[in-house]
Amino acid sequence: MRCSFCNKRIPEGTGTMYVKASGKIFYFCSSKCEKNMLKLKRKPTKVEWAQKGVKK
Ligand SMILES: [Zn+2]
Known part of the structure; x- marks a missing residue:
């Protein structure tokens, strides 16, 4: 997966997932x-x- 902001590749197990109220x-x-x-x-x-x- 990639960072939603800078588009950098995120290694598995790291990074943050954020779910907005809109889904x-x-x-x-x-x-x-x-x-x-x-x-x-x-x-x-x-x-x-x-x-x-x-x-x-
Ligand atoms: Zn980023």
């Missing part, structure tokens, strides 16, 4: 990604460090 499931590689997505509501495309794990 949508997010996976996060770190609390940093979780915070950016859920609290700061940033778009991964607008965050430079989140682009590094994304293949172009």
Whole structure:
């Protein structure tokens, strides 16, 4: 699986799963990604460090 924010591969057994009230499931590689997505509501495309794990 991949991080819902930075798109980095998450090794099995690590990372965080977050289920929204709407039923949508997010996976996060770190609390940093979780915070950016859920609290700061940033778009991964607008965050430079989140682009590094994304293949172009
Ligand atoms: Zn991430």
